[in-house]
Structures are given as C-alpha cells and as structure tokens.
Amino acid sequence: MAISSPTQASPFLHCGSNSESDSLAILHLKRDLLIPTVLRSHDDLNEGYSEGKVSNTRFGSFPHSTLIGVPWGSQVRASAVDTGSRGRKGWEGKGKKRKRDEDRQAQDDVAVEEKLKPEIEPKAAVDAATGFVHLLPPTPEIWTASLPHRTQVVYTPDYSYILHRLRARPGTVLIEAGAGSGSFTHAAARAVYNGYPNVNTGDSSTGGSLAKRWGKVWSFEFHEQRAQKLQEEIKQHGLDGIVEVTHRDACKDGFTPNETPASDLEANAVFLDLPAPWLALKNLARASTSSPLSRTTAIHLCTFSPCIEQVQRTITALRVLGWTEIDMVEIAAHRIEVRRERVGLAEEGLRGVNDSPASVDEAVGRLREVEGRSRIFHNEGSEGEEQAAAPGPAQVSKQQRLESIRNALEGRKLFKEGRLIHKAEQELKTHTSYLVFAVLPREWSEEDEKLAQEKWPAKVEVRQEKNGPVGRRQKKKEAKAKAGGNKEFEMAATTI
Amino acid sequence: MKQELVQPYAYVALRLPSDATIVIQVLPNTTISIGKYGAFQANNIVGRPYHLTFEIRDTVTGDGRAQSGLRVVPAAELYADIKDEAPETPTEAEGGNPGAGGDGVEYEIVGQNGEVVMRTNRQILDDPNSQIMTMDEIEAFKAQSTGSGKELIAKILESHSALDQKTAFALAKYTLRKTKKYLRRFAVLPLDVPTLARWILTDKEPMKIMELREEILSLIGSWSNVHCTPSTTSLDGDGVEVKGGRWLVIDETAGLLVASMAEKMAILHPPDEDGLEAECKRSSNHEADTINGHDELEAPTTQDGAAPHLHDPRPRKASRLGTANTITLIHANAQPNLSLLKYFHFDAFNPPKSHPLESHLRTLSWLQLLSPDDDLGYTEPEIASEETIQSWKSGKRSNYYRKRRRWGRIKTIVDETRAGGFDGLIVASVMSPVSILRNTVSLLRGAAQVVIYSPTVESLVELSDYYSTGRRTAFLTNPPDSNLMPTDDFPLDPTLLLAPTIQTARCRSWQVLPGRTHPFMTGRGGSEGYVFTATRVLPAEGKVEARGKFKRRKVDGDMARSSSQQGNPASGGSGTIEVDTT
Known part of the structure; x- marks a missing residue:
C-alpha cells in the first residue's frame, strides 16, 4: 500500500x-496456535539454514522466502528444510536454549528464528510433501492470543467493552x-489511531485551520523490564508515535x-x-x-481489578474525588463449540461416538437379539439343531457386526450425520476482573455559567393571553414551545 | 470526538432519577418536558458541558413571573446519601468500637453478652398503612414546592410511621425508591453510539436493533478490526489516493451497526466537530445571536438541508466518493434502513453534503450487487448533446443532470463493490447467513475478517457446521465440480474461511455501596446474542496435505464413554486435520 511514509506504517x-x-x-497453525514472527529476507545472524531465515513449527518448516510477498491470508506449504545437519555456529549466547528449557511445553511451537550467513545466497525453498500454515497480518485480537505473556492479559471481550x-x-x-x-x-492504539502525528496529511476534510487532535496512547508501566520489552514491541510493530511507553x-x-510535561497530555480517557x-x-x-x-x-x-475489595476502595476514592456515573460490571465471555453427536447401535465400535441405543426401539431390538441368543444357548443342550435354525435371521457374531460397521464407514458422510449440537468451550474464564467506570465532567465554574446564560438567555415564558396581531416569529416560537411540551411548566407556573 | 458542550439542535440523552433515559433534540428557545420530574428551558442546557447533573428549581424572576431554572448539582451532593450511610472513615478512626465493623455494615443491636447482632426485620409487621401521607397530599405538596424535591422526600420519610423499625438496608432502599420517584434531577449525556445503543435496548425498541447488546456490539467492533484509515491525500487532489479501510456491511439494525463502525472510522461526526480543541472559544456569540434573533434560520437538521443541491443545474463531478475508509452497505429492500443515523444528523435519502458519511458510506441493494443489469438505476440514461441540453428548460436540464449523476454514483458503487477486495464483512441480518456468505465471501481480500451477529445461536451453529473440519476434509479429499457448487453437502466452500468461532459475552452489573455490594438483582433477558468470526483465506493451488502430530488416543476401557469426540469442534485447525489413527 502506498503510505506516504512506509517505514512507519504499522502492519496492525x-x-x-x-x-x-x-x-x-x-x-x-490452529485456532489457538498462532506464531508471531518478523519476516526477514536475509539476516546477519547465522543459524545455518541454507534457505535463509526459517520458522519451524509443528506443521513443518517455513523459510521466510516463501512467506514474503505473498497475499495476506494465503495458505503456504511447508518446505523441506534440513534442520539436522546445519552448522551450529552462532547458536550460543542467543538465550534461546535457556528459553527452550524453561518452556519445554511449547518447544515445538516456538518459531525458532534461524538465520543464514549473509554472504551465502539463500537456496530456493523446496515444497515439502505435507504441512502448511496460513499467513495472517497481525491484529490486536491475534496479538492478544499469541503474545508472550508477561502478566495477566486483558482479553478481547474485556478490552472491547472497556474501549x-x-x-x-x-x-x-x-x-x-x-x-x-x-x-x-495494541487494541487501544487501533481505537484511537487517526494518523501519524508527524506525517503531514493533506486531508482537507479533517484539518481545518485548527490543529488536528491526534489519537495517542500514553502507556505507563512500573516494571522496568516489561516497559522495555513493550517499548521494543511498539517500535517493531510500527506504533511509534501512536503509543508512548514510559x-x-x-x-x-x-x-x-x-x-513531555504531564499538562501537555490533555488526556480524555x-x-x-x-x-x-x-x-x-x-x-x-x-x-x-x-x-x-x-x-x-x-x-x-x-479501572481493572480482580478483587472486590479493590473495587470498593476505588469507588470510595472516586466518589470523594468527584467522579460521576460510577458503574461496576464484570464481563463473562465464552466461546461455543459446535459439533455433531452420533448416538446409536449402528456406531458400535467406532471412535468418538456414543454407541448405546439411540431409541427405545433400538434398545428393544437389541434386547430381543440378546434374548434370542441366550435362548438358543439354553436350548442347545436339550433339543439341539432343529431349534437353532428356527428363531429369525441368521445370527451374526459381534466380530462380524463390527467388521461390517467399519466397512460401511468408508461410504458414510460423517460430517452431516448425527445431531448438530453446541456447548460452551471446556475451559471457561469465569472471572477476569471487575471493571469500574466513571466520568469526570468538564469543570464548570460560576463564570462559565454566567457567560453561557448571557449567550443563551432563558427567556421568560410568554403567557397565552396575548391579544392583537401575532407575528410570524411569534407563531413559530409558540409552535416550537408546544412541540417541546411545556404543560407541566405552565401548571407549575400558574400555581405560584 | 464529539463536542464537549451541548450544541443547539443536537440530540442529547437525559438520564432521569429513575435511571430511565430519554432522548431529545435541544431546540433553542423551547421548553423541554421530562414528564413527572418537571420541565425546563432548553437554553438552560445549551452551551453547558455534558455529564453534568442538573436540578430543576422553580424561581420567580424580578417581575413576578415564574421560571424554572436549573442548578448544577456538585458531585459531592450526589453522593451525600451514600456517605451518610457509610461510616467507613469514622469507624476506621474509632477502631475499637464493637458496634461497627470495618466492613461498613451497621450492627445496631448489641445482645446480652455484648455480642453484635444485626437488626433484622423479624419484628416488623407488614402494614400497608404505615405511610401516613396520602397520594393527594403528596401531589398537593409537590404542586407548592419549588425545590428539587428533597423536601418532599424528607417529608415522606418523616410521615412513615414505622421508619424507625426499618433495618439500615430497608431504609436505604426506601429512600432510594422515593428519591427515584420525586427527585427533580437529570443528567445530560452526549448521544453517541454507546448511549444510543443502550437507550434503544433498554428504553425504546430492542427488536429494532436485533437486541444487540453493548458488549456484543463492542465485540463485533474488535473482531472486525474496523479502524480509521486516514487518507494521506486530499480527496479531490491530484495525488494517488490510498485505497484501504473498506468494509462491507449488511446491517438490519436500522443503522446502529453502521453508526458504530463509522464512529470507529472517524466518519460519524461532521468534521467541524471532529478533533478540534477549544471549540467553544472559537464559536462566538454570533451563532447564538443568529438563532435567537432570526427565526427564519433553518435548523441544520436532516429535514431541511435538502434544497440547494437539487436545484443546482451544473454538472457535478461524479466521483466525490472517497476510496479509502469507506463503508459499503448492502440492503435487502429497495432503500436502506438507516433511520438511527438521524441522531447523528445524517439522512440516507438526502445526505447533507457536509457530513463525512456522504462520501464514505455507499449503499447498494442485493439486486444491484448480484445482477446489476436488472436494476434500472444501473442502466445508463441517454446522453444528450450539448445543444439539446441548452435548448431545454432549466427544470428538464437539472433533471437530466440529476439522473446522470445518480447513475454515475450507482455505477461507481456497483462496479467498485463487485470488484471486491474488502477488508472485512460485518453482518447483522435476519437473513440466512449461509446465503449472505455465499454471495460475499468472494468479495473479500485475503485475511479479511468476517463477523456475523445473530441474536440466537441456531443459525450460527448451522453456519459453523458448514465450515467444520470434517466437512472441509471431505471437501479436500473429494472436491466437487466447482460449477456445481453449492451442493447439498457443501453449501459453502469450506476452505475459504479459517478458524470459524462462535462466541458470546455478557456484562453483569454490580451495586457497589458500603457494606451492600452485590450484583444487581434483575437484568435484561431476551436474546443472548452471538458473534461468529472467521478469517477469509486463500487456499493454495493444488492438493495440500496436512501434517501434524496425529493424536493417538488411548484405546482402552473408557473409549465407549468418550462419547462426543468424533464430531469436530467447529473451530478446527488449519495446519492439521486432526485425524484419529487407530
């Protein structure tokens, strides 16, 4: 996209x-498996891949040469990357090993950012037989789902409502x-963004003679390392100028x-x-x-506080300090799983189904069958062969039955069978935090009020008993007053 | 950002003591009635800041005429009642007082052994006649009083014969109930999208906005990734115009969704209101004078901004339409229903030219999108030669230009929409989402967000099922002929949307008072409201095989009990098709 200063434009x-x-x-990779990575065509750090920088995932290796310059949203095939025999020069000291030990769980999901000696031309990537990812541009929602956790995260339902x-x-x-x-x-930056302050826009529709008010997030963090890390991210994400971390x-x-002196902030949220x-x-x-x-x-x-005691103290302080419209809520959000549930004897022996009878009829049918079999069993001793042929259809063994069910599976369209159901996801966030909202109105002094009264004089209501010619202006005024519905007022006025 | 002072002709929301909200237009020099709470003059709130609480008091002017004046209620006074009942600070100071715990609960009875007993309602006999004042007496007192209603409330409390028997909780509740009924106060709030949404949902007609709750509306806003794309070149300048920030909307909430998006894209409020500091200082008394002095001056409302450009016979540049930061609305009827935009001074039938939505909102019907040649508006009107035009009477001439302009606009909109490349699709419609997606997914660029709102979950469950992992796998292993799509098995191409997810959110309000903090006892029922989100993706050409750790589930005794695993969650992964290999 042609942005006047492409170096600045944030991919967000x-x-x-x-x-x-x-x-x-x-x-x-999957709905809840998203790997953020900065695309690099070449890199100065040598991690020994002949394809250049490579992101390794559990679904294959992706040299960045295959990820750059493709339309966003593309499905990209994995490449056959030799991850075993590469040189290990430059590996040490990058802190990655330590990180891996700490975070063994996510080991194969972390995009290991491997690099190549600059003097070697990257080898063209060769498609692997299997594996793919989808390449997406970052959004605050995706970032929230994939960001490196340093503290408790404010999740999408909460920050949406807060903003x-x-x-x-x-x-x-x-x-x-x-x-x-x-x-x-990140979400706040998207919400307040209306251009980069130092880019001179020629937009006539918003400028005017007065200085445009630029959306801005002033971010404070008392933990030095976290502040630093965030600052780096903001820079990397092109949000400099919109977010200022202190x-x-x-x-x-x-x-x-x-x-910046605090008085220059002029914040309104x-x-x-x-x-x-x-x-x-x-x-x-x-x-x-x-x-x-x-x-x-x-x-x-x-304010965002997990405990009710924090809320009470906050609200008491807000009342003392003259904040109004104080309101406390909590947000409960959940995702819903949709699946097909298959129940019935016809599913016997298959995976992920409930193979108990689906109806009374089915249950009775099965009971009859069992009954028939046991009758044969009991009768075998006394009357033998002639009885065995008698009851109904030929008996099939359980093994045969399962076999035939398995064989029939091939031709079935399981994706449209069974009953379509929905339920809440397995792990619910039942409490995130209490949200306290308040508004501090603009200061309004006696002088302000006086000025406003001069500018908008509240006129003494003119009584109806006016005789003689009534001007057009007068008529209109009356009509307006009526539209406003001043019955109560008149009632109150006459009683005095 | 909206102006911070109440402007003449602006729509504002008034919050009454009963917590009800009413929306009025502030017409200068009129009287505004707020029902039983009284009436006041519009000029008493024009030019004042929002979020202030006013008290109505009837005053008598010098010449003996009655006038209802307003008084700004300071915040300290708003909380006076609460502090009275909140012995927090004193108890903390007193420390050892056994009668009052630090938690703010009032323990009023001390038992025989000195233990603290809370006063209960055990002794109280229910008596409907405990309030001595009759309704007539109250009305009479109300009629005489000029104050804020506080005296009346005090009197009512005084006249309650069993007041001293009430527990602290009951007394507070009783006072609050009377306050809500008789206190003549109101707060003036700016009518922005959140306030409008709340007002329609709770006080007006929730069905009109498909019961779209605020928390869901904000969720839609986030997931659709709608944001401002400031144009870096002037709209009518020579420079290359930035394309981007184009969103496709199907809105059957009377325009609430469009308004919410427009607010996020900075095109809802007219530019002179937009982002200017110290607006009040710039606008001199001139404005007030014109309104006060000349009644001929028309209000800048939607009803009467019409005339000028219709009678302008000159040909106008057809493409005043912005190409970036736009909303394209597809409507099911001949005309879009955007009635709620009137609160933002925008009339879709007769868009005021100064309004940013005029150049950033385009509307077209489903017919125009899917089969434009069947639509009369898309057919080009005949071109007349210059001489012929000159020979016409002015009425015919302007009619000719108007038709040409109209056609030009429709053609631009239709062609541009059909060309696709939208950054996102947002739907709040009673129509089947399947039919909507069938016709719109192809118009989205890769990585565009799809967000569909539904008041009930069923239609979204069905939709999710069409994108289920199982269905996608079947589609990939045995792709149907693309000419035959949609088929029974595949009503939609399941490979075009990634990570379909249904979610919902609900906001629970709490009462926070010293010693009496708990969630509100009642809330709004009705539709829960669900949001379907997904991302448009571009499948790779040819066959793509999944890779992954194929989960090998333990095949042991409890296999039979793991009943529901086979049906895949609607979400599904992209990187892998989770096949169970046994």
Missing part, C-alpha cells in the same frame, strides 16, 4: 495486500497505567511521560490496570497544574 493499521519483509506476520465505554475513538488521548503484556495497548510508577510519581488504582487517582485530579487531563473535555475512566 495498514497491512497492505501482500506480506512485506521486516514486518510482523502471524503464522496461523467502548471509554469512548476510545480516533483522536482520543488515552492514558494506560499498568501496560503489562501490551494486549490492551517506565514509571503512576501511583507514586504521577502520569508524567519522559519527555484513562485505563488503570494497577494493584491499587485508588492511589493513582489522586494524580488524576484536575486541580493540579501537572494534571494530565484535558480541561475542555469530560474524562472517561476505567
């Missing part, structure tokens, strides 16, 4: 039609304290970014994911000169 916001090198991409209630829209300036793993940060304890030291949000609230008072809040707008606030 402008992903273009094809994948590009040096941008973040997601390898989609909705915070009125986070293009142009909003949002303060986030407790950035954590950055899932909320390592600071917002409760103690307030909301002052590194290079605040999200606090802190252990003690009530301590940070005092730094969000309008009165102080270093207040990061906008003076001309209402401020929407949300």
Whole structure:
C-alpha cells in the first residue's frame, strides 16, 4: 500500500495486500496456535539454514522466502528444510536454549528464528510433501492470543467493552497505567489511531485551520523490564508515535511521560490496570497544574481489578474525588463449540461416538437379539439343531457386526450425520476482573455559567393571553414551545 | 470526538432519577418536558458541558413571573446519601468500637453478652398503612414546592410511621425508591453510539436493533478490526489516493451497526466537530445571536438541508466518493434502513453534503450487487448533446443532470463493490447467513475478517457446521465440480474461511455501596446474542496435505464413554486435520 511514509506504517493499521519483509506476520497453525514472527529476507545472524531465515513449527518448516510477498491470508506449504545437519555456529549466547528449557511445553511451537550467513545466497525453498500454515497480518485480537505473556492479559471481550465505554475513538488521548503484556495497548492504539502525528496529511476534510487532535496512547508501566520489552514491541510493530511507553510508577510519581510535561497530555480517557488504582487517582485530579487531563473535555475512566475489595476502595476514592456515573460490571465471555453427536447401535465400535441405543426401539431390538441368543444357548443342550435354525435371521457374531460397521464407514458422510449440537468451550474464564467506570465532567465554574446564560438567555415564558396581531416569529416560537411540551411548566407556573 | 458542550439542535440523552433515559433534540428557545420530574428551558442546557447533573428549581424572576431554572448539582451532593450511610472513615478512626465493623455494615443491636447482632426485620409487621401521607397530599405538596424535591422526600420519610423499625438496608432502599420517584434531577449525556445503543435496548425498541447488546456490539467492533484509515491525500487532489479501510456491511439494525463502525472510522461526526480543541472559544456569540434573533434560520437538521443541491443545474463531478475508509452497505429492500443515523444528523435519502458519511458510506441493494443489469438505476440514461441540453428548460436540464449523476454514483458503487477486495464483512441480518456468505465471501481480500451477529445461536451453529473440519476434509479429499457448487453437502466452500468461532459475552452489573455490594438483582433477558468470526483465506493451488502430530488416543476401557469426540469442534485447525489413527 502506498503510505506516504512506509517505514512507519504499522502492519496492525495498514497491512497492505501482500506480506512485506521486516514486518510482523502471524503464522496461523490452529485456532489457538498462532506464531508471531518478523519476516526477514536475509539476516546477519547465522543459524545455518541454507534457505535463509526459517520458522519451524509443528506443521513443518517455513523459510521466510516463501512467506514474503505473498497475499495476506494465503495458505503456504511447508518446505523441506534440513534442520539436522546445519552448522551450529552462532547458536550460543542467543538465550534461546535457556528459553527452550524453561518452556519445554511449547518447544515445538516456538518459531525458532534461524538465520543464514549473509554472504551465502539463500537456496530456493523446496515444497515439502505435507504441512502448511496460513499467513495472517497481525491484529490486536491475534496479538492478544499469541503474545508472550508477561502478566495477566486483558482479553478481547474485556478490552472491547472497556474501549467502548471509554469512548476510545480516533483522536482520543488515552492514558494506560499498568501496560503489562501490551494486549490492551495494541487494541487501544487501533481505537484511537487517526494518523501519524508527524506525517503531514493533506486531508482537507479533517484539518481545518485548527490543529488536528491526534489519537495517542500514553502507556505507563512500573516494571522496568516489561516497559522495555513493550517499548521494543511498539517500535517493531510500527506504533511509534501512536503509543508512548514510559517506565514509571503512576501511583507514586504521577502520569508524567519522559519527555513531555504531564499538562501537555490533555488526556480524555484513562485505563488503570494497577494493584491499587485508588492511589493513582489522586494524580488524576484536575486541580493540579501537572494534571494530565484535558480541561475542555469530560474524562472517561476505567479501572481493572480482580478483587472486590479493590473495587470498593476505588469507588470510595472516586466518589470523594468527584467522579460521576460510577458503574461496576464484570464481563463473562465464552466461546461455543459446535459439533455433531452420533448416538446409536449402528456406531458400535467406532471412535468418538456414543454407541448405546439411540431409541427405545433400538434398545428393544437389541434386547430381543440378546434374548434370542441366550435362548438358543439354553436350548442347545436339550433339543439341539432343529431349534437353532428356527428363531429369525441368521445370527451374526459381534466380530462380524463390527467388521461390517467399519466397512460401511468408508461410504458414510460423517460430517452431516448425527445431531448438530453446541456447548460452551471446556475451559471457561469465569472471572477476569471487575471493571469500574466513571466520568469526570468538564469543570464548570460560576463564570462559565454566567457567560453561557448571557449567550443563551432563558427567556421568560410568554403567557397565552396575548391579544392583537401575532407575528410570524411569534407563531413559530409558540409552535416550537408546544412541540417541546411545556404543560407541566405552565401548571407549575400558574400555581405560584 | 464529539463536542464537549451541548450544541443547539443536537440530540442529547437525559438520564432521569429513575435511571430511565430519554432522548431529545435541544431546540433553542423551547421548553423541554421530562414528564413527572418537571420541565425546563432548553437554553438552560445549551452551551453547558455534558455529564453534568442538573436540578430543576422553580424561581420567580424580578417581575413576578415564574421560571424554572436549573442548578448544577456538585458531585459531592450526589453522593451525600451514600456517605451518610457509610461510616467507613469514622469507624476506621474509632477502631475499637464493637458496634461497627470495618466492613461498613451497621450492627445496631448489641445482645446480652455484648455480642453484635444485626437488626433484622423479624419484628416488623407488614402494614400497608404505615405511610401516613396520602397520594393527594403528596401531589398537593409537590404542586407548592419549588425545590428539587428533597423536601418532599424528607417529608415522606418523616410521615412513615414505622421508619424507625426499618433495618439500615430497608431504609436505604426506601429512600432510594422515593428519591427515584420525586427527585427533580437529570443528567445530560452526549448521544453517541454507546448511549444510543443502550437507550434503544433498554428504553425504546430492542427488536429494532436485533437486541444487540453493548458488549456484543463492542465485540463485533474488535473482531472486525474496523479502524480509521486516514487518507494521506486530499480527496479531490491530484495525488494517488490510498485505497484501504473498506468494509462491507449488511446491517438490519436500522443503522446502529453502521453508526458504530463509522464512529470507529472517524466518519460519524461532521468534521467541524471532529478533533478540534477549544471549540467553544472559537464559536462566538454570533451563532447564538443568529438563532435567537432570526427565526427564519433553518435548523441544520436532516429535514431541511435538502434544497440547494437539487436545484443546482451544473454538472457535478461524479466521483466525490472517497476510496479509502469507506463503508459499503448492502440492503435487502429497495432503500436502506438507516433511520438511527438521524441522531447523528445524517439522512440516507438526502445526505447533507457536509457530513463525512456522504462520501464514505455507499449503499447498494442485493439486486444491484448480484445482477446489476436488472436494476434500472444501473442502466445508463441517454446522453444528450450539448445543444439539446441548452435548448431545454432549466427544470428538464437539472433533471437530466440529476439522473446522470445518480447513475454515475450507482455505477461507481456497483462496479467498485463487485470488484471486491474488502477488508472485512460485518453482518447483522435476519437473513440466512449461509446465503449472505455465499454471495460475499468472494468479495473479500485475503485475511479479511468476517463477523456475523445473530441474536440466537441456531443459525450460527448451522453456519459453523458448514465450515467444520470434517466437512472441509471431505471437501479436500473429494472436491466437487466447482460449477456445481453449492451442493447439498457443501453449501459453502469450506476452505475459504479459517478458524470459524462462535462466541458470546455478557456484562453483569454490580451495586457497589458500603457494606451492600452485590450484583444487581434483575437484568435484561431476551436474546443472548452471538458473534461468529472467521478469517477469509486463500487456499493454495493444488492438493495440500496436512501434517501434524496425529493424536493417538488411548484405546482402552473408557473409549465407549468418550462419547462426543468424533464430531469436530467447529473451530478446527488449519495446519492439521486432526485425524484419529487407530
């Protein structure tokens, strides 16, 4: 895509039609198995693959040469990559081994970013016989599902609702304290984005003579390492200029970014994911000169706390500090599994089915059969052969029956058999956190009120008993007043 | 961002003490009635900030006339009641007082051994006559009083004969009930998409918006990845225009979905409202004067912004349509139903030119999409020569240009939509989602998000089943002739959507008061609301074999009990087809 400054454009916001090198991409293996990787055509680190940088997954190896320049959403075949005999130079010291030991569980799912000596031309990748992935551009939802967890993550249902209630829209300036793993940060950046501040847009429809208000996320994190890591991610994801990460304890030291005075922030939305949000609230008072809040707008606030005690203290503090429209909710979200359930004797011996009788008739049929067999068994001793031929159809052994069911499987369309059912996913998140919302209205002084009264004088209601000619203006005014329905007022007025 | 001050002619939401919301248009110089709570003059809220709470009080002006004035209620006063009942700070200070626990619960009776007993309603006899004041008396008192209603509430409480027997909880509830009924207060809220959605769902007609709850609406917004794509070149400039940020919508929620998307794309609010600081300072008293002084001045509402461009006989540039950051709406009837956009001063039949939606929202019908040649609007009107045009009367001439313009617009929209390449598809429709996807999936670019809302789960379950792993496997192993699609077995091509997922969310509200924190006792029932999400993908050419760790399940005794495993979760993987090999 032709963006005026392609170096900046974030793949989260402008992903273009094809994948590009040096941008973040997601390898989609399964619904819950997504591997983020930065596409590189060449790399200076030598990991010994002759194809260049390779992502290894449980579904095969994917040299990045096969991933760059293809349309997003493409299904990409795995390549036959020699992962065994490559040189191990440069392997040590990258911290990867340690990581592997720590995280043995996900060992084969981690995209091992292997590199090639720059002087060797990458070998063309050869398709492997099996295996594929889908190549997707990153979105905050995918990032939330695939990001490296550093803290508890704010998941999609929660952050969607929070951003909705915070009125986070293009142009909003949002303060986030407790950035954590950055899932909320990415979603907030998408919500407030309305252009990169230093790109000069010639958009006549929004500019005007006044400076445009750029959407921005001011992110604070008191854990130094996490702040650093997030800063790196933001840079890598092209969100510089939209997100500004500061390592600071917002409760103690307030909301002052590194290079900007707090009073320049003019924020109108605040999200606090802190252990003690009530301590940070005092730094969000309008009165102080270093207040990061906008003076001309209402401020929407949300705090995210897992415990009810935190909520109570927060709300008490909010009431004292004059926040209004205080509201506490929790979000319960779940995914739904859809599957086909097959029940019946005809499924006997098959996997993943319930092979008990599907109906009373089936049960009775089976009982009769068993009954018949036992009758034969009991009668065998006394009357022998003549009885055996008598009862109904030829007896089939269980083995024969299972055999024939297995053989019939070939011709069956299992995907449309059975009953279509749905149920909640196996592992539910029954509680994430309590969300407290509040609004701080814009300051409104006596003088402001006076000015407004002068500008919009509330007129004394004109009584109806007016005789003589009535002007057009008068008529219209009356009609309007009637439309507004002033019955109550008049009733109240006449009683005085 | 919306303006922070109430503008004349703006639609605003008023929240009443009863927690009901009403939506009104603020027409200057009129009186606004809020039912039993009274009435006030519109001019008393115009130019004031949103989110303030006002109190209605009747005042008498110098010349002896009655006037209902408003008073801004400070936040401290709003919480006065709560603090009265919240002995938190004092108890913390008193510390050793056994009568009050730190948890804010009031223990009022101390038993014989000094243990704390909570007051209960055990002794109370239910008596409907415990309130001495009659309805007539209350009405009479109401008629005389000029205040906010607080005196009345105090009087009602006073007249309750058994008030002292009530537990703290019951008293608080009783006070709250009376407050909701008689306190003459209201808060002015900006009518933005969240407020509008909540108002229609709880106070107006939930069916009109397919019972779309806020938490689901926000979920749709996230999963569809709708966001602003600022154009980097001027729309009518010479530069190359950026394409991107094009979303396809099927909206049968009367425009709520479109409004919600437009808000996320920064095209819902007219540009002069958009992102400007200190708007109030710029707009001088001039505006107020014109409205106050000249009644001829028409309100900038949708009803009357019509006239000028219809009578403009000059040919106009056909493509004022933006190519980036657009919403394309497909509608089932001849005209789209976008009635809720009126609250944002946009009338789909007669779009005001200053509104960003005019150039960023395009609508077409299913007929125009699927079979444009059958649609009259798509057929080109005859081209008349310049002389012929000049010889016509002005009425005929303008009619000619209007027809040409209309056709030009329709043709641009239809051709562009049929060319596809959309970044996402969002559906809230009563039509079968299968039929919608059959005709729209091909219009999506790779990695586009598909999001379908349904108030009930059944249609989405059916849809998921058509994309199930089992069906996809069958499709891949034995692909049907593409000319015969859709077949009975494969109503949709199951390889085109990745990771189909159904999800739902529900928001539970809590009451948080000192010592009385619990979820609200009642809530809204009705449709739960479900969202289907998936990603459009481009399958590789030729046969693709899956690889993976084929799960080898233990074949032991409890095989029979693992009843439901064979049916694959609708989700399924892309990288592997989870075949059970035994």
